[in-house]
Amino acid sequence: MKRRLAVIPLLLAAAVTGALAWAAYAPIGTASHDALFEIPKGTWARRMAGEKAEILPDTITLVLGVNDVLLLRNSDTVPQVFGPVLIMPGQDFRLPFEQAGEHPFACTAHASGQMTVVVKPTPSAGWQRLQWRLQTLLARAPWRN
Amino acid sequence: MIRPFMLALSLALAGFAQAADKLKSGTFDPPRMAPQIVQKAADGKDFALDQFRGKVVVLEFGYTSCADVCPVSLALLKQARERLGPLADRLQVVFVTVDPQRDTAPKLKAYLEQFDKSFIGLTGTGEQMAAIRKAYGISATKKMVDGSKTEYTMGHSSYLYFIDPQGKLRALMPFGRPADDIVHDVALLAQGK
Numbered sequence A: 001m002k003r004r005l006a007v008i009p010l011l012l013a014a015a016v017t018g019a020l021a022w023a024a025y026a027p028i029g030t031a032s033h034d035a036l037f038e039i040p041k042g043t044w045a046r047r048m049a050g051e052k053a054e055i056l057p058d059t060i061t062l063v064l065g066v067n068d069v070l071l072l073r074n075s076d077t078v079p080q081v082f083g084p085v086l087i088m089p090g091q092d093f094r095l096p097f098e099q100a101g102e103h104p105f106a107c108t109a110h111a112s113g114q115m116t117v118v119v120k121p122t123p124s125a126g127w128q129r130l131q132w133r134l135q136t137l138l139a140r141a142p143w144r145n
Numbered sequence B: 001m002i003r004p005f006m007l008a009l010s011l012a013l014a015g016f017a018q019a020a021d022k023l024k025s026g027t028f029d030p031p032r033m034a035p036q037i038v039q040k041a042a043d044g045k046d047f048a049l050d051q052f053r054g055k056v057v058v059l060e061f062g063y064t065s066c067a068d069v070c071p072v073s074l075a076l077l078k079q080a081r082e083r084l085g086p087l088a089d090r091l092q093v094v095f096v097t098v099d100p101q102r103d104t105a106p107k108l109k110a111y112l113e114q115f116d117k118s119f120i121g122l123t124g125t126g127e128q129m130a131a132i133r134k135a136y137g138i139s140a141t142k143k144m145v146d147g148s149k150t151e152y153t154m155g156h157s158s159y160l161y162f163i164d165p166q167g168k169l170r171a172l173m174p175f176g177r178p179a180d181d182i183v184h185d186v187a188l189l190a191q192g193k
Helices: A002-025 A043-048 A127-139 B002-020 B069-083 B085-090 B105-113 B126-136 B179-190
Strands: A034-039 A059-063 A069-074 A080-082 A085-087 A092-096 A101-106 A114-120 B026-033 B038-040 B046-048 B056-062 B091-097 B120-122 B140-144 B152-156 B160-163 B168-173
Touching: A002 A127, A034 A059, A059 A069, A069 A085, A085 A092, B056 B069, B056 B126, B056 B179, B069 B085, B069 B091, B069 B179, B085 B091, B085 B179, B091 B105, B091 B126, B105 B120, B160 B179, B168 B179
Parallel strands: A034 A069, A059 A114, B056 B091, B091 B120
Antiparallel strands: A069 A092, A080 A085, A092 B026, A101 A114, B026 B168, B038 B046, B056 B160, B140 B152, B160 B168
C-alpha cells in the first residue's frame, strides 16, 4: 500500500513534465487566424445620442502564425470609418500581416488620430512557446472576466 | 507507403496554392463597386474610372510636395509595373492629389512623369477633390510648418486602393509593403481572382 502511494507523486511529476513539454514543443494550431473587431448594430445611434462607443483599442497585438489577420466588421446600418478604412454596412475588411513589427495607422476613431497594430513573431519552440501558452491560458481564465 | 506520402504532398501543395491565391492586401468582403471618378486628368484628357474596366486600377492619394510617403509609394508602383512583365499593361496607376491648391495640372503631370509616363494624375477644384476623398473614406488634413505662414504639409491616407477589372474596390495595401506584394496582388486581380 505504501509503495503504491509513493508512486503517485512520481506519476504526477511525470504528467506535469509531459504537459509542459507538450506546451513548449507542440506546434501551434488554430482554427482561425482572425482577430475580430466588430462595430455592433446601433453604434451610430448610440454615438448620435452622445454615448461614447469605443470599439478599437489604441493598440492591437497580433501574433504571427496564431492570430495574424486583423478582421474589421461593420455590423451597423451606416458606413463606418473603422480604423484606416471606410467599411460599408455588412462588410468585412480583412488585413493579413506577414511581418513582425509595429504598424501605425491613421485612425479618426481615436482621439490621438492613430492606432497601432503590434505584430509579434511566432513563439519559437521551447521556453517562448511555453510562456505564450501559459499567458494565453491565463488570459482565458474565467476569473479574468 | 507511397499513397500516404502522395496524399501528404498533395495536401501541402494545395495549402501552398491556397496561400498563393490570397491577396496580400487587406480585402473587402463583400467588395463594393469603386465610387466613380470623373475628372479632367493632369494631361488634359477626360478621365472616367469606369473607362478602365478590364484593367487593375491602383489609386494613390497624395501630393507632389509630400517628402516621404508619396515618392516611396510611386517608386514601388513603378518597380511593380516593371516586374509585371507582360501583365504591365493590365495595371493603371492613378494618383489623386489631396493638395489641389498647389498641385496644378502641369505640376502634377511633370511630377508623375519622373516615375512613369503611364501614371495618370488627377487634380481639380478643392470641392471636386474633397468629393472623391469622401467617396473613398479618406481624410486629408493641412498642417502648417512651424514658423511659416505659407508652407504646409498634408496628412493623408497612405494606402493603395486596388480596383479589380470589374470595377470593384477589392483591396487596400498599407504603406511600406514591398513591390513584389503589389506585383502579386495586381497579377491575381488581373487573372480574375
